[in-house]
Amino acid sequence: MTLALDAELAGLDALDTVRAGTDGRGRRVWAAAWPKLLAIALALGLWQLVVWTDWKPDYVLPGPVPVLRRFATDLTTLDTWRALATTMRRAGVGFAMATAVGIGIGLAVSRSRVVRSGIGMLITGMQTMPSIAWFPLALVLFQLSEAAILFVVVIGAAPSIANGVIAGIDQVPPLFERAGRTLGATGWRSYRHVVLPAALPSVVAGLKQGWAFAWRSLLAGELIVILADRPSIGVRMQFERDFSDIVGLMSVMLLILVIGVVIDAAVFSTIDRTLRRRRGLLVA
Amino acid sequence: MTLLADRTGAAPAALAAAGRGVAVRLDAVVKDYGTRRSTVRALDGITLDVTPGEFVCLVGASGCGKTTLLNVVAGLDEPTGGEVEVAGRTSVMFQEAALFPWLTVRRNVELALQLDGVGRVERRDKALELLTLVQLDGFADRRPHELSGGMRQRVALARSLARQGDVLLMDEPFGALDAMTRDLLHDELERIWSERRPAVLFVTHNVREAVRLADRVVVLSSRPGRIAATFPVDLPRPRRLDDAEVAGLAGTIMQTLRAEVARIGRAVHAGRDTPLAAGDRP
Numbered sequence: 001m002t003l004a005l006d007a008e009l010a011g012l013d014a015l016d017t018v019r020a021g022t023d024g025r026g027r028r029v030w031a032a033a034w035p036k037l038l039a040i041a042l043a044l045g046l047w048q049l050v051v052w053t054d055w056k057p058d059y060v061l062p063g064p065v066p067v068l069r070r071f072a073t074d075l076t077t078l079d080t081w082r083a084l085a086t087t088m089r090r091a092g093v094g095f096a097m098a099t100a101v102g103i104g105i106g107l108a109v110s111r112s113r114v115v116r117s118g119i120g121m122l123i124t125g126m127q128t129m130p131s132i133a134w135f136p137l138a139l140v141l142f143q144l145s146e147a148a149i150l151f152v153v154v155i156g157a158a159p160s161i162a163n164g165v166i167a168g169i170d171q172v173p174p175l176f177e178r179a180g181r182t183l184g185a186t187g188w189r190s191y192r193h194v195v196l197p198a199a200l201p202s203v204v205a206g207l208k209q210g211w212a213f214a215w216r217s218l219l220a221g222e223l224i225v226i227l228a229d230r231p232s233i234g235v236r237m238q239f240e241r242d243f244s245d246i247v248g249l250m251s252v253m254l255l256i257l258v259i260g261v262v263i264d265a266a267v268f269s270t271i272d273r274t275l276r277r278r279r280g281l282l283v284a
Numbered sequence: 285m286t287l288l289a290d291r292t293g294a295a296p297a298a299l300a301a302a303g304r305g306v307a308v309r310l311d312a313v314v315k316d317y318g319t320r321r322s323t324v325r326a327l328d329g330i331t332l333d334v335t336p337g338e339f340v341c342l343v344g345a346s347g348c349g350k351t352t353l354l355n356v357v358a359g360l361d362e363p364t365g366g367e368v369e370v371a372g373r374t375s376v377m378f379q380e381a382a383l384f385p386w387l388t389v390r391r392n393v394e395l396a397l398q399l400d401g402v403g404r405v406e407r408r409d410k411a412l413e414l415l416t417l418v419q420l421d422g423f424a425d426r427r428p429h430e431l432s433g434g435m436r437q438r439v440a441l442a443r444s445l446a447r448q449g450d451v452l453l454m455d456e457p458f459g460a461l462d463a464m465t466r467d468l469l470h471d472e473l474e475r476i477w478s479e480r481r482p483a484v485l486f487v488t489h490n491v492r493e494a495v496r497l498a499d500r501v502v503v504l505s506s507r508p509g510r511i512a513a514t515f516p517v518d519l520p521r522p523r524r525l526d527d528a529e530v531a532g533l534a535g536t537i538m539q540t541l542r543a544e545v546a547r548i549g550r551a552v553h554a555g556r557d558t559p560l561a562a563g564d565r566p
Contacts, residue, residue, distance in 0.1 A: 005471050009419050012465060016432030017423070179382035182358060182375060183447065184399040193395060197386045279385040280429025 062247045070251040079231065084255075087222065087233040090146070094153030095214045102158040102210060103203070106165025113170075120166055123159045131156035131217035135224050149221035156217030157210040164206010168199025201275050208268035215260050306371060307451050307483035308334040308357055313366035315352055326352045328508035329366070336371070336450065337481040341494035341501045343537065345545050349509025350487040354453050357485060372450030379456040381436035383428040389439050390415065390424040396446035414442040417476060434465035438472065445480065452482040456489070467525060470496055474522060491541065492534045496525050501537055505544045513540050 023031070044064045051063040074080045109119045134152045142148035172195050180186075180194035222234020233252060240248035276282040315327040326349040334340050342350050355361035356368060358376045375396075383392045390411050397407035415421045418438040420431075428436055437457055444452060458466045474497065477484060488494050494501045498517050505512040515537055519529050 005468065005475070006419060008468055009472065012468060013420070013423070013432070013435055016435060017426075017430060019430075175378065175380060175382050176384065178360060179376075179378065179384075181360060183396045183443070189399065193399065194384070197384065200386065275386075278427055280427060281385075 059244075059246060062250065066247050067250045067254060070247045071254050074248075074251050074255070080236075080255075083231045083233050083236050086230055087218065088259075090149060090153070090222075090232070091215060091218050094150050094218060095157060095211060097150065098154045098157035098210055098214055099161055099207065101154055102161025102206070103165055105158065106162040106169075106203075106206075109162070110166050110169040116166055116170060120163070123162050123166070126155070126159040127163065127213075131213065132220045132224075134217075135221070138221075139225070144225050144227065146227070149218065149225050152221050153214050153217045157214035160213050161203075161206045161210040164203050164209065165199065167206070168202030169195060171202060172198040201272065201279070201281070204268065204272050204275060208264065208272065211263060211268060212260070215256075215263075219256060305335055306333050306369070307336045307338065308332070308371070308485060309367070309369040310353075310357070311367040311369075313353075313356060313368060314364045315349070315356060315361065316364045317352075325508035327356070327363070328510050330509065330511060332502065332511065334451070334483050334485060336483050339477060339484045339486065339497060339499045341486045341488060341498035342504060343488055343491050343494045343501060343541065344504035344509070344512075345506050345541060346489070348504040348506040350489075350504060351455055353504075353509065354455050354485065354487050357451070358453050370451055373447060374451045374453055375444035375447040375449035377437070377440050377444050377452070377454045377457045379459045381428070381433070381440040383436055383439055383443070385428055388425050388427060389420065389431070392428065392439060393443050393446050396443050400447065410446065411442075414446055415439070417445070418442045418472070432465070434461050434469060437461065437469065441473070441476070445476070445482075450482060452477075452484045454484065454486045456487055458493070459488070459490075466493070470525065471522070473497065478521070491537050492525055492530065495519075495530045495534045495537065496523055501533075503537060503540050503544070506548060512544055513537075 047064050051058075051061060055061070105119075105123075109115055109123075131152050134155055135148075138148040138151045142151055176194050176198050177190060180190050185193045219234055222232045223238060226235055226238060233256060237249060237252045240246075240252060273282065310330050310332045313327055313330040314325070316323040316325050318324050330353060332340075342353065344350050352361065354376070356363050357370060358374050359370075360376075383389075384395070387395060390408070393411040393414055394407045397410055402410065412421055412424060415424055418441055420435060420438055420442070423431060423435065428439065431439065440457070458469055461469065470493070486494070486497060491501075495517055501515045501517060502511055503513045503515070504510065515533065517533060519527070519533070523530055
């Protein structure tokens with residue numbers, strides 16, 4: 001009887017958990033890459049088409065070929081890397097501070113539903129505020145300094161991160177909390193073992209959005225707060241404009257775009273996909 | 285009202301209850317829901333003893349407060365009045381497995397042990413042992429979403445057993461499963477129960493299932509929930525869902541249930557103040 005039951009259960013389990021074979025690694029990478037490559041090719045083609053129409057002279061709107069060539073040479077100069085180092089350090093410090101502030105506020109607010117909905121509205125309001133609008137105040141508070149830039153980066157990114165935390169905690173299924181309680185997870189142990197892990201995908205989404213805001217605020221800041229002895233990406237853009245070197249300007253713009261996309265893809269989207277795949281929230 | 289047992293862990297008062305040979309003792313338990321202005325009485329004077337190792341099924345139509353009663357015993361809800369005593373600790377299984385999707389099957393079971401203060405190495409072995417008990421050791425490193433509904437419920441059962449509770453509370457745990465899986469899980473539950481002998485309080489709306497599993501079937505009336513009748517099930521185990529005796533007793537119990545529902549129907553027809561909206565209670 002027990003043996004028969006074993007066999008029956010095992011049979012049912014096998015029928016219930018058929019796993020489809022997955023493609024090889026190369027095939028998967030190609031499947032993910034080709035739509036993106038196609039989109040880049042289309043964008044470059046469109047750009048070239050506009051240039052070919054002679055809508056603007058070459059020295060005002062250069063085509064993709066000289067810009068890409070300049071981009072490749074720029075990457076071989078020490079100046080570029082020094083500028084990049086300054087900017088990335090600011091991005092790192094600013095984003096880390098924004099993360100600390102955002103998660104801190106998110107956790108503090110999430111303790112009660114009433115506070116959550118009240119403060120949540122204020123935070124969303126902060127999010128809609130363009131970061132450039134903070135600069136006049138930042139300059140009064142911190143003068144022309146690193147602190148002014150960081151202030152704007154933090155205030156630009158923290159609301160998104162806080163919102164991610166709040167939304168995540170708001171959406172934790174009550175059943176999980178009940179199940180946790182029956183296992184002895186009460187108080188902070190419920191937070192540690194149930195609420196926070198359950199909220200994690202939303203927190204990551206908040207971080208992803210926060211990064212985009214931080215990066216935007218930072219570049220705006222670098223265009224406004226130019227510190228003499230500190231070359232940065234923003235300073236370089238300003239220089240190229242002052243010298244009317246449009247190819248150089250667009251090369252720097254390309255760099256800004258590439259960094260934004262690469263960090264989003266390499267860090268945030270990867271974490272997001274991993275989390276969702278593990279939880280069975282990702283189709284195929 | 286006094287609550288004698290700390291239902292998240294064993295307490296001295298709980299041991300006292302155990303000494304009298306009672307796993308769960310409910311004495312005139314009342315539970316009201318609602319605001320100060322209007323309340324609904326979900327449970328009205330429930331008195332019930334469950335002895336250690338006994339399998340008790342609660343059946344009733346919807347709105348009879350079955351789940352409320354289980355929540356009160358589990359300590360997820362406080363009773364409005366009356367006394368609840370639980371000897372030892374409870375563990376709960378819900379209709380949904382409620383496994384945590386960010387943990388593997390094994391880690392889900394381990395979490396129960398971790399929250400209990402069991403060390404890392406020991407809880408790993410213990411979790412695998414429990415998964416072997418529910419015959420899912422081969423799926424230890426899978427994620428819950430990769431399993432079928434029935435398998436998830438078995439993991440949930442393993443997780444409940446990890447708490448080494450003296451009282452297992454089950455809230456329609458097989459309600460969402462197909463008939464074949466449910467039939468197998470009845471056998472499985474009966475086997476594990478007879479090995480480990482926890483007291484079980486099992487809520488279901490399926491009378492046949494109740495007779496299949498229980499030592500005693502308790503019928504609750506609806507709105508407010510009261511105990512309408514109790515049926516001991518003196519049939520030999522192992523039983524089958526389609527045994528003639530099981531079907532026969534289920535039929536008798538079903539008649540009691542239908543009479544209960546009809547009583548409410550007649551009250552509504554008569555236009556009397558129905559017990560459905562018992563407003564303005566003190």
